[in-house]
Amino acid sequence: MHKTRSFSCACTRCGAAVAQRNPFPTVDIVLHRAPQGILLIERGNPPHGWALPGGFIDCGESAEQAAVREALEETGLAVRLTGLLGVYSDPDRDPRFHTLSVAYTVECDDDAIPCAGDDARNARFFPLDALPADIAFDHRRIIADFAKKVSRSA
Known part of the structure; x- marks a missing residue:
């Protein structure tokens, strides 16, 4: 059963409320450091x-900008995008509602220490x-998918 969360916004021409039922766009980042491993947040x-x-992804923001912003908000790390890992669109990937995620690989300074923030x-x-x-998710x-990509390039 697919989630049918919808939201409303005002029509820019007439001001009437318009309900939308589209997947919510999101981003995920994969930061891997050898030998420490992969960064996760609780x-x-x-x-x-x-x-x-x-x-x-916030309105008016690109997926790339959202990835950098979310990394900083949740981990305190200033990251640099290194590649697109994939797009994940299974309607059941998030138990709350239908999302579509763009996943990026990122890097940051080797001496940077993650610090939990935001949520x-x-x-x-x-x-x-x-x-x-x-x-989760x-x-x-x-x-x-990241591990497969790394093993192929090794």
Whole structure:
């Protein structure tokens, strides 16, 4: 069963309320440091669990800008995009409503230390072979796609 969350906005021509039922655009970032592993945040809001840093794209913002902003808000890290990992659009990827996520690989200064912020309760690195059991959304799939990409380039 697909989620049918909708929202309303005003028509710019007549001012009438217009209901929209489109997927919500989001971003996720994958930051990997050897030998520390992959950076995850512990979510402070439902659905709880560990997740890749990321969030909703704001109106007037590009996906790339959102990825950099969300990384800074949730981890305190100033990141640089290094590539597009993939687009994830399974209607059931988020238990709250239908989202579409653009996932990027990123890097930051080697001496930068993550610090949880915004709606993140914790931010830390996990080795790829020792991920926590409670990973939110479809982030285990995104991490697996990243691991495949890294193993192919090694």
